[in-house]
Amino acid sequence: MVFKRLLGTLGVGGPAVDTELDPGVPAPGSDLTGQVRLTGGNADRTITRLTLELVARVEIEGGDEESEGLVALERFTVAEDFGLAAGERLDVPFAVPLPWETPITALHGQSLGVVLAVRTELEIAGAKDKGDLDPLAVGPLxxxxxxxxxxxxxxxxxxxxxxxxxxxxxxxxxxxxxxxxxxxxxxxxxxxxxxxxxxxxxxxxxxxxxxxxxxxxxxxxxxxxxxxxxxxxxxxxxxxxxxxxxxxxxxxxxxxxxxxxxxxxxxxxxxxxxxxxxxxxxxxxxxxxxxxxxxxxxxVAVGAAGLAVGVAGGLVAAEAVDEVGDFFEEEEEG
Structure with missing residues (x-):
């Protein structure tokens, strides 16, 4: 999914960010690649720092209560101290290593219901704004x-x-x-x-x-x-x-x-x-x-493909996809 957002914290007319991940499903320990597409606002700006943050939805238990929250796996600075002119379009490619312990989100093309995402943070003159969550799929080693x-x-x-x-x-x-x-x-x-x-x-x-x-x-x-x-x-x-x-x-x-x-x-x-x-x-x-x-x-059904989802598991896979989609919608609304 591509996300595009006018950075509200940086004011009306600020830069817009459009982060795209390259096609494919990376495995833990491999590089996550893509590019951040920047569009300048109504004035020239100096970008202090462009950061990618890998986050996961994690269950947190305390006593008899259970909650969910976003926990960061890793943060990467992909560019620092560069100019972005008014209306300028600038692509910043990136290749960042996934942690070896990155969870698996899919097996044989079927979602497991685990939520991983990439968030882009832009910093200008001390003001920071985080973009929307971009879902990340990770396959097994x-x-x-x-x-x-x-x-x-x-x-x-x-x-x-x-x-x-x-x-x-x-x-x-x-x-x-x-x-x-x-x-x-x-x-x-x-x-x-x-x-x-x-x-x-x-x-x-x-x-x-x-x-x-x-x-x-x-x-x-x-x-x-x-x-x-x-x-x-x-x-x-x-x-x-x-x-x-x-x-x-x-x-x-x-x-x-x-x-x-x-x-x-x-x-x-x-x-x-x-x-x-x-x-x-x-x-x-x-x-x-x-x-x-x-x-x-x-x-789910188990056949010659081991834990691959069969016909009987179709509803399970659909539920997992719906659950992930609902989570991102809730995060964006929040």
Whole structure:
């Protein structure tokens, strides 16, 4: 989406901004490219600073209350101290790196309901004005897609995705929030877990994959939560048996919950030298909490494309798109 706005803070007749992102869906760690198109107002101006801010809609929990707000991932200064004549049109190209922990907003072309955006800020003589939010779509890294595909092949279905404010202890997390992709388990794992939550924490050398689940509990017993953490490399993705490997991860998590699952659908192999460790409930800190329950819709169909949305998931995808669109309309009205 292209946004265009007369900068009200800078007064009537001030410069107008039109920021365009290049076509395509970048992945975490890659460059976000595009250009900022400036149109001069009714007088010559000196632009002090032109800044791009990457923001995300994040859920913030405090006690029994939950709220949502925009949290910045990163800010980039793309130009400084340049002149813009009255009525002049000036294009400022940019290429800025997305943080490695940037959340995934789409899988196989389907929205997950996660809201990321780019906001442009123009500063003139100490006065600042922020433009409208421009939606940003981010796709998975090869290793992230491989893990999600394997979970789909193992029978897990997509339920929801959200961003939680807080940190996961024992990880190298850098951003003040993390993404949770919630999946519904197949029948053979339903005795062990009610849902599976996946978090990716990528970095230049690889990524940490955090799997969290809670046991259903019994008639006279309450369920409990557990997590496991696995580290994988960005290299050699195509050479690994992801179905067998991820199946082993899920079984390790189920064992941590203290519940046996049905026989494996795929043969179990090792983790190819990657390390893992176990944890238990309480790993979230700084006010962050895991969240269960309905998000952008119910579980979607799972087929040969893993977690790709099938015919039965069409309504889910539409709900996710509507939710994102409504959010931007509310922000603009605000």
């Amino acid at each position: 090869p290793a992230q897609e491989a893990v999600l595909e394997a979970l789909g092949q193992l029978g897990f279905g997509f339920a929801s995705a959200d961003l939680e404010y807080g940190r996961i202890g024992g990880t190298g997390q850098l951003l003040p929030f993390y993404q949770e992709i919630e999946l519904t388990p197949p029948p053979r794992h339903q005795d062990a877990m009610r849902q599976l939550e996946v978090t990716f924490l990528a970095h230049p050398g690889g990524m940490e994959v955090v799997l969290e689940a809670d046991s259903p509990g019994g008639l006279f017993t309450s369920g409990h939560e557990a997590l496991t953490l696995f580290r994988v490399s960005h290299t050699g993705v195509e050479e690994r048996d992801w179905n067998a490997e991820v199946d082993g991860w899920v079984r390790q998590l189920a064992a941590t919950l203290g519940t046996r699952t049905a026989p494996a659908a795929y043969g179990h192999h090792g983790s190819h030298g990657d390390h893992s460790h176990h944890g238990h409930h309480g790993h979230h800190s700084d006010g962050g909490h895991s969240r269960s329950g309905p998000g952008v819709g119910t579980a």
